[in-house]
Amino acid sequence: MGNKTAKVRLLRHTPNPEELVAMSARLCYSPSSIEEISEGVSRKDQAGFINKIMDMGHLTVLEHASFTFGIEGVSRSLLAQITRHRIASFSVQSQRYVGETKSQNQGDTFGYVVPKKVKLLGEDAVEDFCNQMSQMQKWYDQWVERFGGDRSGYEDARFVLPNAAETKIIVTMNARELIHFFNLRCCDRAQWEIRAVADEMLSQVKQVAPTIFEKAGPGCVGGPCPEGNLSCGKAKEVKERYLKNG
Numbered sequence: 001m002g003n004k005t006a007k008v009r010l011l012r013h014t015p016n017p018e019e020l021v022a023m024s025a026r027l028c029y030s031p032s033s034i035e036e037i038s039e040g041v042s043r044k045d046q047a048g049f050i051n052k053i054m055d056m057g058h059l060t061v062l063e064h065a066s067f068t069f070g071i072e073g074v075s076r077s078l079l080a081q082i083t084r085h086r087i088a089s090f091s092v093q094s095q096r097y098v099g100e101t102k103s104q105n106q107g108d109t110f111g112y113v114v115p116k117k118v119k120l121l122g123e124d125a126v127e128d129f130c131n132q133m134s135q136m137q138k139w140y141d142q143w144v145e146r147f148g149g150d151r152s153g154y155e156d157a158r159f160v161l162p163n164a165a166e167t168k169i170i171v172t173m174n175a176r177e178l179i180h181f182f183n184l185r186c187c188d189r190a191q192w193e194i195r196a197v198a199d200e201m202l203s204q205v206k207q208v209a210p211t212i213f214e215k216a217g218p219g220c221v222g223g224p225c226p227e228g229n230l231s232c233g234k235a236k237e238v239k240e241r242y243l244k245n246g
């Protein structure tokens, strides 16, 4: 299996997410019946309703639209970070039920992510890193064997696997949580792996809900940088980059 790269795919989303959010916004401020609302809001009026309600900070209407992503080729280190987001639903490939033995891997080692900094150091560094992963694979295989050689050993043998080990995740977030997630994780202060995944998620949701996510991105896109002394100092160019990619 070896060296992996991140793959992010928007698997499913609420059908016509912007129409539904606009309908919810309209319901709040008009005398219309649910039946009238259920007929929908014409495409030309949707952006107006959405922009108005978002400018007012009435963000609960965004919670009706949800988005489900398949993410693979990412590390357990990313997993620890993304699962801190509590207003989200996760399914994660189990290291208890899915073994990382050589025979199951159909390769030399379990899947893993080589950190950016290691790659920047050059081929020798990448080779050293891969050799270290191979060593961990040996330790893992030895423990599975000592625990009886079957799947009952996976849950404890995995203790010798690294943060670099690949995982696969299905995650669902509603539009409000996604905007919050992008705020934190598209920021230059976020760790490179989750930032790359967040950027990819943002680019994919923009295709299906361009108005909702028009101003989504790190904190500085919607106002002054919230990071204080820890700011990257590049708020202007970061903001331009995210607004341009809309």
Ligand SMILES: Cc1cc2nc3c(=O)[nH]c(=O)nc-3n(C[C@H](O)[C@H](O)[C@H](O)COP(=O)(O)OP(=O)(O)OC[C@H]3O[C@@H](n4cnc5c(N)ncnc54)[C@H](O)[C@@H]3O)c2cc1C
Pocket: 084, 085, 086, 087, 088, 177, 180, 184, 185, 189, 190, 191
């Ligand atoms: C750059 C960066 C560095 C970080 N470094 C660390 C670190 O060193 N150590 C560490 O432990 N974590 C760290 N984190 C993780 C961070 O502390 C949060 O756990 C994570 O970003 C999720 O944020 P959240 O709680 O706002 O989001 P979510 O869990 O997605 O929640 C969304 C929002 O819902 C509301 N909410 C959710 N649950 C509750 C609740 N129980 N009570 C009240 N309101 C709630 C809050 O308004 C919250 O902002 C870091 C995150 C970033 C982006």
